[in-house]
Amino acid sequence: MSASSRLRLRLFPRAETAVRKGHPWIYADSIKEQNREGEAGELAVIYDKRDRFMAIGLHEPESPIRVRVVHLGAPVTIDADWWRGRLQDAARRREGILAAGGTTGLRLVNGDSEGFPGLIIDRYADTLVVKLYTSAWLPRWREMESLIREVFAPRFLVLRLSRNLQATASEHWGLEEGYVGETGEELVVFEENGIRFESAVVRGQKTGFFLDQRENRARVEHLAAGRKVLNVFSFSGGFSLYAARGGATEVTDLDISAHALASAQANFELNQADSKVPRARHQRVQADAFEWLKGCRGKFDLIVVDPPSLAKREREREGAIQAYETLNRRAIGLLAPGGVLVAASCSAHVSADEFHLLLDRVVAASGGSCRELWRSGHAVDHPATFSEAHYLKARCLERVGGF
Numbered sequence: 001m002s003a004s005s006r007l008r009l010r011l012f013p014r015a016e017t018a019v020r021k022g023h024p025w026i027y028a029d030s031i032k033e034q035n036r037e038g039e040a041g042e043l044a045v046i047y048d049k050r051d052r053f054m055a056i057g058l059h060e061p062e063s064p065i066r067v068r069v070v071h072l073g074a075p076v077t078i079d080a081d082w083w084r085g086r087l088q089d090a091a092r093r094r095e096g097i098l099a100a101g102g103t104t105g106l107r108l109v110n111g112d113s114e115g116f117p118g119l120i121i122d123r124y125a126d127t128l129v130v131k132l133y134t135s136a137w138l139p140r141w142r143e144m145e146s147l148i149r150e151v152f153a154p155r156f157l158v159l160r161l162s163r164n165l166q167a168t169a170s171e172h173w174g175l176e177e178g179y180v181g182e183t184g185e186e187l188v189v190f191e192e193n194g195i196r197f198e199s200a201v202v203r204g205q206k207t208g209f210f211l212d213q214r215e216n217r218a219r220v221e222h223l224a225a226g227r228k229v230l231n232v233f234s235f236s237g238g239f240s241l242y243a244a245r246g247g248a249t250e251v252t253d254l255d256i257s258a259h260a261l262a263s264a265q266a267n268f269e270l271n272q273a274d275s276k277v278p279r280a281r282h283q284r285v286q287a288d289a290f291e292w293l294k295g296c297r298g299k300f301d302l303i304v305v306d307p308p309s310l311a312k313r314e315r316e317r318e319g320a321i322q323a324y325e326t327l328n329r330r331a332i333g334l335l336a337p338g339g340v341l342v343a344a345s346c347s348a349h350v351s352a353d354e355f356h357l358l359l360d361r362v363v364a365a366s367g368g369s370c371r372e373l374w375r376s377g378h379a380v381d382h383p384a385t386f387s388e389a390h391y392l393k394a395r396c397l398e399r400v401g402g403f
């Protein structure tokens with residue numbers, strides 16, 4: 001990195017206003033002036049049109065999001081002490097979750113919304129999984145690794161890299177996915193609200209488990225007593241375990257992946273000592289959810305529909321809205337009278353408003369009526385401070401009328 005001059009930017013007016021309001025993404029075409037080419041991971045200082053200091057961001061030369069803001073406001077020195085402070089802030093935000101007890105699996109740092117653009121840290125018991133989504137962290141990895149170890153004191157640490165970073169990480173920085181330092185287990189067992197789960201920390205999707213649904217799962221537990229439950233897109237059975245502990249008579253996991261279903265079974269086995277979980281009959285169906293829901297003739301008292309992101313890009317948004325409608329229309333058609341639907345979406349490109357509107361259309365088209373029991377967004381360990389970071393929304397509807 002050039003020590004001779006700081007990387008300095010000025011932005012076009014709209015981008016300047018957006019940054020001032022707290023939006024952390026600066027696209028390449030929003031940059032009006034730049035004093036020199038910057039390198040990956042370099043700090044870029046953003047000045048406003050009157051040449052006053054405005055913000056500091058991480059520079060990423062090959063990304064359309066060229067700079068991601070990490071600090072806005074008065075001038076600061078961003079050094080190891082500063083990063084340590086941000087990690088400590090993140091740790092403080094989670095104190096309530098940990099103090100409640102029974103939870104050793106949670107998100108510790110949630111990327112851009114906590115000043116760590118494209119960096120996620122998930123904790124599974126004594127293992128931390130750090131996942132990098134932006135190349136800006138590659139040159140900073142050694143520094144971050146030592147700060148993360150210092151602040152969170154994990155026994156094991158796993159590095160995960162988004163697919164687009166893997167080649168550069170390996171060729172230029174000698175970084176590969178996997179345990180860093182002492183090698184731990186492939187499957188790490190942790191607790192969420194007292195339920196035991198395994199997470200495939202090195203090979204699993206994301207960091208091995210979907211920690212963002214913890215609160216919705218707890219809500220499902222409270223709705224499950226005496227009910228026959230269908231968990232569509234079950235993955236490793238997260239919602240199902242809670243339903244079983246909540247007194248469901250029967251729980252069916254539906255997923256296209258044999259691997260996910262095997263993990264769901266393993267998770268049920270991990271909780272055999274619980275007084276309630278073993279009482280629920282656990283079934284697994286490996287199928288495409290769209291097809292299976294269409295052909296199903298049975299009825300369920302509680303159905304969870306939590307698909308993977310159906311719109312990974314903006315241009316997939318319309319198709320995703322259609323797909324959510326189809327899925328939830330089919331699911332609602334399988335509800336017994338008095339049955340409950342829990343519908344979730346993790347597509348950032350489909351807004352919460354759009355999602356709730358499509359669910360309204362689903363209810364209207366069903367010919368019956370539904371009562372809303374709750375709506376939810378992000379939990380405290382998944383803070384979202386700007387619109388693109390708000391990806392998760394869920395709604396619970398109880399079927400009250402005839403269909």
Ligand code: SAH
Pocket residue numbers: 209210213232233234235236237238239254255256257260287288289290306307308
């Ligand atoms: N609800 C889960 C997370 C879902 S992740 C939880 O609480 O942890 C999405 C899951 O959908 C994955 O397990 C994936 O295998 C599954 N999946 C993707 N496409 C599918 C399809 N067409 N039919 C059924 N399952 C599918």
